Amino acid sequence: MNKTFKTYAVIFVIVMIVLALLEVNKKETTDWRKNFDINEKSPFGLFVFNNEAKNLFKNNLKKIEQIPYEYYSQHKKDPHNIIVIENNFDKESWNKILTQVSEGSDAFLMVARMPKEISDSIGYYDSEISFEEENVLKLTDKKYQNDFAKLDKFPSGRGFSFIKPKVEVLGKTVEKKNTDQANFIKVKFGKGYIYAHTEPLFLTNYYLLKPGNVKYAQDVFSYLPDRETIWFVSSKSSTSRFFMRFVLSNPALKYAWWVLLGGLILFIFFNAKRKQRIVPVTEPLRNTSLDFVKSIGNLYLQEGDFHDMMAKKAQYFLNKVRMDLLIDTQNLDEEFAKKLQLKTGKPMEMINEAITLVKKAQDPYASVMKEDLTRINKLLDEIFK
Known part of the structure:
Protein backbone atom coordinates (compact mmCIF):
# COMPACT_ATOMS: atom_id res chain seq x y z
CA MET A 1 0.00 0.00 0.00
CA ASN A 2 1.72 3.18 -1.15
CA LYS A 3 1.62 6.56 0.55
CA THR A 4 -0.75 8.13 -2.00
CA PHE A 5 -3.37 5.43 -1.53
CA LYS A 6 -3.15 5.81 2.26
CA THR A 7 -3.71 9.56 1.93
CA TYR A 8 -6.82 9.08 -0.23
CA ALA A 9 -8.15 6.43 2.13
CA VAL A 10 -7.76 8.68 5.18
CA ILE A 11 -9.45 11.62 3.43
CA PHE A 12 -12.34 9.41 2.29
CA VAL A 13 -12.87 8.03 5.81
CA ILE A 14 -12.83 11.55 7.29
CA VAL A 15 -15.38 12.79 4.72
CA MET A 16 -17.68 9.82 5.41
CA ILE A 17 -17.48 10.41 9.19
CA VAL A 18 -18.30 14.11 8.78
CA LEU A 19 -21.29 13.31 6.53
CA ALA A 20 -22.52 10.67 8.96
CA LEU A 21 -22.35 13.16 11.84
CA LEU A 22 -24.22 15.74 9.77
CA GLU A 23 -26.88 13.19 8.90
CA VAL A 24 -27.33 12.14 12.56
CA ASN A 25 -27.57 15.71 13.81
CA LYS A 26 -29.60 16.96 10.87
CA LYS A 27 -32.91 18.60 11.65
CA GLU A 28 -35.67 18.17 9.14
CA THR A 29 -36.55 21.54 7.62
CA THR A 30 -40.00 22.30 6.32
CA ASP A 31 -40.34 23.63 2.80
CA TRP A 32 -42.80 26.52 3.03
CA ARG A 33 -42.59 27.50 -0.61
CA LYS A 34 -45.93 27.93 -2.37
CA ASN A 35 -45.33 25.35 -5.09
CA PHE A 36 -48.94 24.15 -5.69
CA ASP A 37 -47.53 20.89 -7.06
CA ILE A 38 -49.92 17.92 -7.07
CA ASN A 39 -47.06 15.55 -6.18
CA GLU A 40 -45.60 17.61 -3.33
CA LYS A 41 -46.31 16.65 0.29
CA SER A 42 -44.82 19.90 1.59
CA PRO A 43 -47.24 22.28 3.39
CA PHE A 44 -48.10 24.27 0.30
CA GLY A 45 -48.32 21.40 -2.18
CA LEU A 46 -51.56 19.92 -3.56
CA PHE A 47 -50.95 16.26 -2.76
CA VAL A 48 -54.01 15.92 -0.45
CA PHE A 49 -56.33 17.81 -2.79
CA ASN A 50 -55.12 15.74 -5.73
CA ASN A 51 -56.02 12.50 -3.91
CA GLU A 52 -59.46 13.75 -2.86
CA ALA A 53 -60.39 15.55 -6.07
CA LYS A 54 -62.05 12.53 -7.73
CA ASN A 55 -64.48 12.11 -4.84
CA LEU A 56 -65.10 15.85 -4.70
CA PHE A 57 -66.11 15.94 -8.37
CA LYS A 58 -67.90 12.54 -8.35
CA ASN A 59 -65.39 10.92 -10.73
CA ASN A 60 -66.13 13.49 -13.44
CA LEU A 61 -62.66 15.03 -13.07
CA LYS A 62 -60.02 14.73 -15.77
CA LYS A 63 -56.48 16.00 -15.12
CA ILE A 64 -54.70 17.43 -18.15
CA GLU A 65 -50.96 18.09 -18.21
CA GLN A 66 -51.08 19.88 -21.57
CA ILE A 67 -51.47 23.63 -21.71
CA PRO A 68 -54.99 24.74 -22.68
CA TYR A 69 -53.92 25.94 -26.14
CA GLU A 70 -52.55 22.51 -27.10
CA TYR A 71 -55.43 20.60 -25.51
CA TYR A 72 -58.28 22.59 -27.08
CA SER A 73 -56.50 22.66 -30.44
CA GLN A 74 -56.69 18.86 -30.45
CA HIS A 75 -60.10 18.34 -28.77
CA LYS A 76 -63.53 19.74 -29.49
CA LYS A 77 -65.47 19.84 -26.23
CA ASP A 78 -69.06 20.32 -25.20
CA PRO A 79 -69.68 22.79 -22.34
CA HIS A 80 -67.73 21.65 -19.29
CA ASN A 81 -66.02 22.92 -16.16
CA ILE A 82 -62.44 24.25 -16.25
CA ILE A 83 -60.24 24.43 -13.16
CA VAL A 84 -56.94 26.31 -12.94
CA ILE A 85 -55.09 26.43 -9.61
CA GLU A 86 -52.15 28.86 -9.49
CA ASN A 87 -50.82 28.04 -12.93
CA ASN A 88 -49.10 30.26 -15.48
CA PHE A 89 -50.19 29.96 -19.10
CA ASP A 90 -49.36 31.86 -22.24
CA LYS A 91 -51.70 34.38 -23.80
CA GLU A 92 -53.05 31.91 -26.37
CA SER A 93 -53.98 29.42 -23.62
CA TRP A 94 -55.94 32.02 -21.64
CA ASN A 95 -57.73 33.05 -24.83
CA LYS A 96 -58.65 29.39 -25.45
CA ILE A 97 -60.16 29.22 -21.97
CA LEU A 98 -62.17 32.41 -22.59
CA THR A 99 -63.40 30.95 -25.88
CA GLN A 100 -64.65 27.83 -24.10
CA VAL A 101 -66.39 29.96 -21.45
CA SER A 102 -68.06 32.11 -24.09
CA GLU A 103 -69.47 28.90 -25.63
CA GLY A 104 -71.06 27.74 -22.36
CA SER A 105 -68.27 26.32 -20.17
CA ASP A 106 -67.52 27.55 -16.64
CA ALA A 107 -63.94 28.44 -15.64
CA PHE A 108 -62.88 28.24 -12.01
CA LEU A 109 -59.68 30.32 -11.68
CA MET A 110 -57.92 30.09 -8.32
CA VAL A 111 -54.92 32.38 -8.73
CA ALA A 112 -53.44 34.95 -6.37
CA ARG A 113 -52.72 37.31 -9.24
CA MET A 114 -55.31 37.45 -11.97
CA PRO A 115 -53.79 37.02 -15.48
CA LYS A 116 -53.92 40.20 -17.53
CA GLU A 117 -55.77 38.40 -20.33
CA ILE A 118 -58.59 37.54 -17.92
CA SER A 119 -58.62 40.93 -16.20
CA ASP A 120 -58.81 42.79 -19.48
CA SER A 121 -61.66 40.57 -20.68
CA ILE A 122 -63.90 40.75 -17.62
CA GLY A 123 -62.83 44.25 -16.53
CA TYR A 124 -62.01 43.40 -12.90
CA TYR A 125 -58.58 43.69 -11.37
CA ASP A 126 -57.26 42.17 -8.19
CA SER A 127 -55.07 44.06 -5.72
CA GLU A 128 -53.58 43.90 -2.23
CA ILE A 129 -56.48 44.14 0.20
CA SER A 130 -54.93 42.80 3.42
CA PHE A 131 -51.62 43.06 5.20
CA GLU A 132 -52.60 40.97 8.23
CA GLU A 133 -50.76 37.77 9.09
CA GLU A 134 -54.06 35.94 9.58
CA ASN A 135 -57.11 35.90 7.30
CA VAL A 136 -60.46 34.20 7.55
CA LEU A 137 -62.17 33.15 4.31
CA LYS A 138 -65.97 33.06 4.32
CA LEU A 139 -68.70 32.65 1.73
CA THR A 140 -71.52 35.18 1.41
CA ASP A 141 -74.30 32.60 0.96
CA LYS A 142 -76.18 32.23 4.25
CA LYS A 143 -76.32 28.45 3.99
CA TYR A 144 -72.52 28.44 4.22
CA GLN A 145 -72.22 31.01 7.00
CA ASN A 146 -70.85 28.46 9.49
CA ASP A 147 -68.15 27.22 7.10
CA PHE A 148 -64.89 29.10 6.85
CA ALA A 149 -61.16 28.63 6.38
CA LYS A 150 -58.63 30.29 8.64
CA LEU A 151 -55.29 31.17 7.05
CA ASP A 152 -52.54 31.63 9.63
CA LYS A 153 -49.49 30.97 7.44
CA PHE A 154 -48.45 33.40 4.66
CA PRO A 155 -51.83 34.41 3.21
CA SER A 156 -51.55 36.32 -0.04
CA GLY A 157 -53.93 39.04 1.18
CA ARG A 158 -55.19 39.63 -2.34
CA GLY A 159 -58.76 40.29 -3.48
CA PHE A 160 -60.94 42.64 -5.51
CA SER A 161 -60.76 46.22 -4.31
CA PHE A 162 -63.89 47.39 -6.15
CA ILE A 163 -66.97 45.61 -7.47
CA LYS A 164 -69.03 46.66 -10.50
CA PRO A 165 -72.72 45.97 -11.04
CA LYS A 166 -73.81 42.53 -12.27
CA VAL A 167 -70.88 40.92 -10.49
CA GLU A 168 -71.81 38.45 -7.80
CA VAL A 169 -69.56 38.35 -4.75
CA LEU A 170 -69.40 34.76 -3.49
CA GLY A 171 -66.70 35.07 -0.82
CA LYS A 172 -64.81 37.54 1.32
CA THR A 173 -61.70 37.96 3.43
CA VAL A 174 -62.74 38.75 7.00
CA GLU A 175 -60.44 40.58 9.44
CA LYS A 176 -60.97 41.99 12.91
CA LYS A 177 -59.65 45.49 12.28
CA ASN A 178 -60.72 45.96 8.63
CA THR A 179 -63.92 45.76 6.65
CA ASP A 180 -64.66 42.61 4.67
CA GLN A 181 -63.10 42.50 1.20
CA ALA A 182 -64.22 40.39 -1.78
CA ASN A 183 -61.87 37.56 -2.79
CA PHE A 184 -64.30 35.27 -4.66
CA ILE A 185 -66.51 36.55 -7.49
CA LYS A 186 -68.69 35.23 -10.30
CA VAL A 187 -68.75 37.03 -13.67
CA LYS A 188 -70.93 36.30 -16.69
CA PHE A 189 -68.89 35.89 -19.87
CA GLY A 190 -70.76 34.92 -23.05
CA LYS A 191 -72.78 31.80 -22.35
CA GLY A 192 -70.71 30.73 -19.37
CA TYR A 193 -69.29 32.03 -16.11
CA ILE A 194 -65.89 32.85 -14.75
CA TYR A 195 -65.33 32.11 -11.06
CA ALA A 196 -62.29 33.94 -9.73
CA HIS A 197 -60.81 33.19 -6.29
CA THR A 198 -57.66 35.08 -5.30
CA GLU A 199 -56.62 32.86 -2.34
CA PRO A 200 -55.86 29.31 -3.57
CA LEU A 201 -53.79 28.64 -0.44
CA PHE A 202 -56.73 26.96 1.35
CA LEU A 203 -56.43 24.00 -1.07
CA THR A 204 -52.88 23.16 -0.01
CA ASN A 205 -51.89 20.27 2.25
CA TYR A 206 -51.36 22.43 5.33
CA TYR A 207 -54.90 23.83 5.35
CA LEU A 208 -56.89 20.86 4.05
CA LEU A 209 -55.55 18.75 6.91
CA LYS A 210 -56.89 21.24 9.43
CA PRO A 211 -60.38 20.57 10.83
CA GLY A 212 -63.17 22.46 9.11
CA ASN A 213 -61.24 23.65 6.07
CA VAL A 214 -62.35 20.70 3.92
CA LYS A 215 -65.98 21.81 4.25
CA TYR A 216 -65.08 25.29 3.01
CA ALA A 217 -63.36 23.76 -0.04
CA GLN A 218 -66.42 21.63 -0.78
CA ASP A 219 -68.64 24.71 -0.54
CA VAL A 220 -66.45 26.67 -2.96
CA PHE A 221 -66.55 24.01 -5.66
CA SER A 222 -70.28 23.42 -5.16
CA TYR A 223 -70.95 26.41 -7.42
CA LEU A 224 -69.83 24.42 -10.43
CA PRO A 225 -72.52 22.41 -12.22
CA ASP A 226 -72.36 18.60 -12.04
CA ARG A 227 -70.67 17.75 -15.37
CA GLU A 228 -67.30 16.89 -16.85
CA THR A 229 -64.53 18.89 -15.19
CA ILE A 230 -61.10 19.44 -16.69
CA TRP A 231 -58.26 20.39 -14.35
CA PHE A 232 -55.15 21.80 -16.00
CA VAL A 233 -52.53 20.63 -13.53
CA SER A 234 -49.16 22.25 -13.09
CA SER A 235 -46.45 21.05 -15.47
CA LYS A 236 -44.00 20.95 -12.53
CA SER A 237 -44.77 17.27 -12.08
CA SER A 238 -43.32 16.49 -15.51
CA THR A 239 -39.99 18.08 -14.61
CA SER A 240 -39.71 15.85 -11.55
CA ARG A 241 -38.85 12.98 -13.84
CA PHE A 242 -35.47 14.54 -14.42
CA PHE A 243 -32.98 12.23 -12.68
CA MET A 244 -31.12 14.99 -10.84
CA ARG A 245 -34.29 16.26 -9.24
CA PHE A 246 -35.08 12.74 -8.07
CA VAL A 247 -31.55 12.28 -6.74
CA LEU A 248 -31.54 15.58 -4.86
CA SER A 249 -35.00 14.96 -3.39
CA ASN A 250 -33.83 11.71 -1.79
CA PRO A 251 -31.53 12.41 1.23
CA ALA A 252 -29.48 9.22 0.84
CA LEU A 253 -28.94 9.72 -2.89
CA LYS A 254 -28.24 13.40 -2.36
CA TYR A 255 -25.42 12.72 0.12
CA ALA A 256 -24.04 9.98 -2.14
CA TRP A 257 -24.01 12.47 -5.02
CA TRP A 258 -22.14 15.09 -2.96
CA VAL A 259 -19.64 12.48 -1.76
CA LEU A 260 -19.02 11.47 -5.36
CA LEU A 261 -18.46 15.07 -6.43
CA GLY A 262 -16.21 15.73 -3.44
CA GLY A 263 -14.16 12.63 -4.20
CA LEU A 264 -13.72 13.67 -7.81
CA ILE A 265 -12.61 17.16 -6.79
CA LEU A 266 -10.07 15.74 -4.32
CA PHE A 267 -8.81 13.27 -6.92
CA ILE A 268 -8.33 16.02 -9.50
CA PHE A 269 -6.69 18.34 -6.94
CA PHE A 270 -4.10 15.82 -5.73
CA ASN A 271 -3.35 14.49 -9.19
CA ALA A 272 -2.88 17.99 -10.54
CA LYS A 273 -0.29 18.69 -7.83
CA ARG A 274 1.62 15.41 -8.12
CA LYS A 275 1.68 14.98 -11.86
CA GLN A 276 3.16 17.10 -14.59
CA ARG A 277 3.38 16.92 -18.29
CA ILE A 278 5.77 14.36 -19.71
CA VAL A 279 9.18 15.92 -20.29
CA PRO A 280 10.32 15.05 -23.80
CA VAL A 281 13.61 13.19 -24.06
CA THR A 282 16.20 15.48 -25.63
CA GLU A 283 18.98 13.67 -27.41
CA PRO A 284 22.42 15.11 -26.46
CA LEU A 285 24.39 16.81 -29.17
CA ARG A 286 26.52 14.25 -30.94
CA ASN A 287 30.28 14.63 -30.69
CA THR A 288 31.38 14.63 -34.30
Missing part, protein backbone atom coordinates in the same frame (compact mmCIF):
# COMPACT_ATOMS: atom_id res chain seq x y z
CA SER A 289 35.06 15.16 -33.50
CA LEU A 290 35.71 11.43 -33.29
CA ASP A 291 33.93 10.87 -36.59
CA PHE A 292 36.03 13.58 -38.13
CA VAL A 293 39.25 12.01 -36.84
CA LYS A 294 38.20 8.63 -38.16
CA SER A 295 37.37 10.11 -41.54
CA ILE A 296 40.75 11.85 -41.78
CA GLY A 297 42.51 8.67 -40.65
CA ASN A 298 40.73 6.62 -43.27
CA LEU A 299 41.65 9.22 -45.88
CA TYR A 300 45.35 9.01 -45.03
CA LEU A 301 45.16 5.23 -44.86
CA GLN A 302 43.63 5.03 -48.33
CA GLU A 303 46.25 7.45 -49.75
CA GLY A 304 49.08 5.47 -48.11
CA ASP A 305 50.91 8.66 -47.04
CA PHE A 306 52.47 7.23 -43.88
CA HIS A 307 55.21 9.85 -43.75
CA ASP A 308 52.76 12.75 -43.50
CA MET A 309 50.74 10.99 -40.79
CA MET A 310 53.94 10.21 -38.88
CA ALA A 311 55.07 13.85 -39.14
CA LYS A 312 51.74 15.12 -37.77
CA LYS A 313 51.88 12.63 -34.90
CA ALA A 314 55.44 13.81 -34.05
CA GLN A 315 54.38 17.45 -34.28
CA TYR A 316 51.41 16.82 -31.91
CA PHE A 317 53.76 14.97 -29.48
CA LEU A 318 56.32 17.79 -29.36
CA ASN A 319 53.60 20.38 -28.83
CA LYS A 320 52.19 18.41 -25.90
CA VAL A 321 55.74 18.13 -24.41
CA ARG A 322 56.16 21.92 -24.58
CA MET A 323 52.69 22.68 -23.14
CA ASP A 324 52.30 19.97 -20.49
CA LEU A 325 55.91 19.16 -19.50
CA LEU A 326 57.41 22.61 -20.19
CA ILE A 327 60.44 21.16 -22.02
CA ASP A 328 62.08 22.98 -24.91
CA THR A 329 61.82 20.89 -28.07
CA GLN A 330 64.08 22.92 -30.34
CA ASN A 331 67.00 20.48 -29.97
CA LEU A 332 66.18 16.81 -29.66
CA ASP A 333 69.51 15.96 -28.08
CA GLU A 334 70.71 13.97 -25.07
CA GLU A 335 69.75 16.76 -22.64
CA PHE A 336 66.21 16.75 -24.05
CA ALA A 337 66.05 12.98 -23.60
CA LYS A 338 67.11 13.21 -19.94
CA LYS A 339 64.54 15.90 -19.16
CA LEU A 340 61.78 13.88 -20.86
CA GLN A 341 62.83 10.75 -18.98
CA LEU A 342 62.74 12.62 -15.66
CA LYS A 343 59.33 14.18 -16.34
CA THR A 344 57.63 11.02 -17.61
CA GLY A 345 59.49 8.32 -15.65
CA LYS A 346 59.71 6.06 -18.69
CA PRO A 347 62.76 3.91 -19.52
CA MET A 348 65.56 5.69 -21.38
CA GLU A 349 65.47 3.05 -24.13
CA MET A 350 61.85 3.95 -24.90
CA ILE A 351 62.66 7.67 -24.82
CA ASN A 352 65.62 7.30 -27.20
CA GLU A 353 63.61 5.13 -29.62
CA ALA A 354 60.78 7.65 -29.63
CA ILE A 355 63.19 10.55 -30.32
CA THR A 356 64.71 8.61 -33.20
CA LEU A 357 61.30 8.05 -34.78
CA VAL A 358 60.36 11.72 -34.25
CA LYS A 359 63.52 12.83 -36.05
CA LYS A 360 62.72 10.39 -38.87
CA ALA A 361 59.24 11.88 -39.13
CA GLN A 362 60.73 15.38 -39.38
CA ASP A 363 63.11 14.32 -42.18
CA PRO A 364 61.25 15.02 -45.45
CA TYR A 365 63.48 12.61 -47.34
CA ALA A 366 63.24 9.68 -44.91
CA SER A 367 61.58 6.52 -46.10
CA VAL A 368 58.66 5.76 -43.76
CA MET A 369 56.91 2.44 -43.66
CA LYS A 370 53.58 1.46 -42.16
CA GLU A 371 55.42 -0.30 -39.32
CA ASP A 372 57.22 2.95 -38.42
CA LEU A 373 53.85 4.77 -38.14
CA THR A 374 52.44 2.04 -35.94
CA ARG A 375 55.52 1.99 -33.73
CA ILE A 376 55.73 5.76 -33.20
CA ASN A 377 52.03 5.94 -32.44
CA LYS A 378 52.40 3.24 -29.79
CA LEU A 379 55.54 4.75 -28.22
CA LEU A 380 54.30 8.32 -28.00
CA ASP A 381 50.99 7.25 -26.48
CA GLU A 382 52.88 5.07 -23.97
CA ILE A 383 55.14 7.98 -22.86
CA PHE A 384 52.15 10.13 -21.88
CA LYS A 385 50.18 7.31 -20.34
